[in-house]
Amino acid sequence: MKKQISTSGLGLIGCLFGLPAVVILLLAIGRHWYVPYLLPQRWDWLAIFKFWQQDSTLWPAVKASLSLGLGTVGLTLLIAYPMAIALVKYQTALKGILNVLIYAPLIIPGIALTTSLDLTFIQLHLTGTWLGVVVVQTLFCLPYAIKLLVDNLAIYQVDYEAVAQNLGASRWQSFWQITLPLSRDGLIGAVTMTLIVAMSQYLTTLLIGDGNYLTLAINMFPLIQGGRYQAAACYGVVFMATLLIPLGLFEWVLKRKVRRLAHHEL
Amino acid sequence: MQTKRTFGLLIAPFVVFTSVFFLIAVGKTVSLSFGYDPLLGHHQITWRYYQAIFANKTFIRTLLRTFSVTFLSSLLASLIGLRLAFLIKRSQSWGARFLSRIANVPLVLPHIFMVLVFIWCFDQTGLLVRLIHLLGWHQFQLPVLIGDPYQVGILLTYLWKETPYVLLTLLLVVRQLEDDYFLAAKNLGANRWQRLWYVEWPLVQPAFFNALIIVFSFSFGAYEVPALLGSQKYELLPVMIYDLYQQSDLTLRPLIMSFNVVISVIAIGFAGLLLGLSWWLPGGRRRQRT
Known part of the structure; x- marks a missing residue:
């Protein structure tokens, strides 16, 4: 039991360290990411190419x-x-x-x-x-x-x-x-x-x-x-x-x- | 004779590069800080700027503030990194493997990215607040962490960015440790703290202090994070010095250069102190000699 807690604890800290990359990617391709939404409400897969052009x-x-x-x-x-x-x-x-x-x-x-x-x-x-x-x-x-x-x-x-x-x-x-x-x-x-x-x-x-x-x-x-x-x-x-x-x-x-x-x- | 020449040739690029650029800059900084500025026709050497610095209460307060925030964040990052490295070594689980891989992410991301993510997650309307509201606690309010007077935002951002660095550097050392010592100590009846203090700590402490010094020295002199997350009323040293420097006032140059000399001496002295501590503690080089 104790071992399981430590495993998921380490995994959770791993998620915390990986979070920055995920947030940046979601911010770039997500739209309508306002309060109170935890995730973007729409996606724009071409956002980066559009930004590149603009x-x-x-x-x-x-x-x-x-x-x-x-x-x-x-x-x-x-x-x-x-x-x-x-x-x-x-x-x-x-x-x-x-x-x-x-x-x-x-x-x-x-x-x-x-x-x-x-x-x-x-x-x-x-x-x-x-x-x-x-x-x-x-x-x-x-x-x-x-x-x-x-x-x-x-x-x-x-x-x-x-x-x-x-x-x-x-x-x-x-x-x-x-x-x-x-x-x-x-x-x-x-x-x-x-x-x-x-x-x-x-x-x-x-x-x-x-x-x-x-x-x-x-x-x-x-x-x-x-x-x-x-x-x-x-x-x-x-x-x-x-x-x-x-x-x-x-x-x-x-x-x-x-x-x-x-x-x-x- | 031949080997001596080869050695000379091999180190020549470094020696030339360092003397031309680094040592000249150091020399210029030190001479300017004593008021020697041939460009403006000042040839007299004076202590005036150093006296002005130590009479300047704002500078002293800013220095202490910067030192406490960056030292606290570096120490916490180093301790957490050390603990995590040991946990990963002992556990063969997926969680440990996942963590040791994913810790590379903040290492690759520049500090400004971490600031962006920190704001998006820990702002008053950031992801953390949204998550807690979604979970049903609607009255929850996060204290202000961006531009706050206690620099908590800066501290947390550095912690987020530097802990993985310490973790990965220490993991290299911890993975090489033989379990034999640990098991022998256990077998001989050493308790948990004794095993930690007499067996494991001496083997990792030199690497621990190295990582602490590198992380501290970096955050002590770094501009980006305090510039974006710091409070304007209680600014940190790098922001203060850059703002002064940006005024392009030639008469301010000796003062800025004496700031630079003072904070460099402090940073070098503190790194030396930590190295000395590592040297003196069990596992340090002092013990190895005897």
């Missing part, structure tokens, strides 16, 4: 979110991946200070870092540019990406890359055929987290982008403030699609590559 700011926002998000993913991986390999494979006295530098952007209050970076970037002439926004978003994403990659690479106790090189593989071969497939899950995690964090940024994108990059997150803010919940929910659905489609593609490509390699070796 609202001319949606498509530019999708493009802005994607270009900044993908740029951030690229820059983050370029910096985080070698860093993670270095941290796992080499014992160094620098580890302490490197860790402080890695996690500092997470610990320093976001508002302080954002306003300070904005002031600095004005002088570096990066405010209002694509590169400026990507750099700032990368700064916020690096701690997550490095942590996920390090945790993943640290699982393998054996230095398989050294084994491969010992057997005559070149550095490039050992990286491409050993390290990369082994860090597949870490890469998927890092890319997922980076894209989520980058696309969710509101204040940093607004300030550093100087209004030139009106992303989905930026456009949603005044909609919620102004009580236009249905429009905000449509933005929400589009946001989820913009986030999940590239992530799904990336995972598919990486898994296929790894499978092909495994096949090749057999």
Whole structure:
């Protein structure tokens, strides 16, 4: 009996965590959702397409979110991946200070870092540019990406890359055929987290982008403030699609590559 | 020699990136906060802005308010997340599996989405009130949770968003725990609290404190949720600083930068304090050394 209660209790908490996605979807496609109704009284399955046609700011926002998000993913991986390999494979006295530098952007209050970076970037002439926004978003994403990659690479106790090189593989071969497939899950995690964090940024994108990059997150803010919940929910659905489609593609490509390699070796 | 060069090459992108952007911003913030502003021709170093901050009662009150709200929500999220992680590990039921999967949802949704959903559910005419009315209690009224003076709405929204994060991070650690220790302690006659305090807590506490620090640091400095759900009379720090910053008054810049330095020092100091506590408690690195 007690076990049953705990099971349904956990299920109920699960429902509470899943509720936000359901509410956003219902808000987007439901109509006549007034007091005292618990559910929308009418449905409009094409609501999101209609909103897409009516609202001319949606498509530019999708493009802005994607270009900044993908740029951030690229820059983050370029910096985080070698860093993670270095941290796992080499014992160094620098580890302490490197860790402080890695996690500092997470610990320093976001508002302080954002306003300070904005002031600095004005002088570096990066405010209002694509590169400026990507750099700032990368700064916020690096701690997550490095942590996920390090945790993943640290699982393998054996230095398989050294084994491969010992057997005559070149550095490039050992990286491409050993390290990369082994860090597949870490890469998927890092890319997922980076894209989520980058696309969710509101204040940093607004300030550093100087209004030139009106992303989905930026456009949603005044909609919620102004009580236009249905429009905000449509933005929400589009946001989820913009986030999940590239992530799904990336995972598919990486898994296929790894499978092909495994096949090749057999 | 070769390995040293490879190591250098591997960390070079990070080191260059961090020094160029992060360290320059830190340096500029600190120098501006002491009044050094070559752009306006101020070359004198002064404590004036720090003195102004600590004489400013509004700032102190806002700081304390922000700290209490965000610390309380982070602590609650961490404790509930920890408890749920253990419950999920012990129970093999569908409820546990469902919860561990669905906890990803709030993780993926940005904070502004959570605000939207919170308003729709907990407003005076929100879904919760409608549900209770439907169940037959027609006099029921929900206290105001949006823009309320005690920031309950902000606290609940953060709790809703951050608990799944803590749950999922701790679940990774909890799942790796061997049951052997627990069973051995039980076999040797340890009671429930002893098993918890001497066996399980030391194994998970480093991860617990890490999660607490990350959640607290984030919500302490985040703008979106307090801007949308906060009360205008009792605003939180990020909103206050952003409003000041937005005035684009060049003479305000040193003051804002000294605000930034003070709250950064507080956040870093508090994270250090929590890390120290974790280090000192059973299971921390201090014990491992001896």
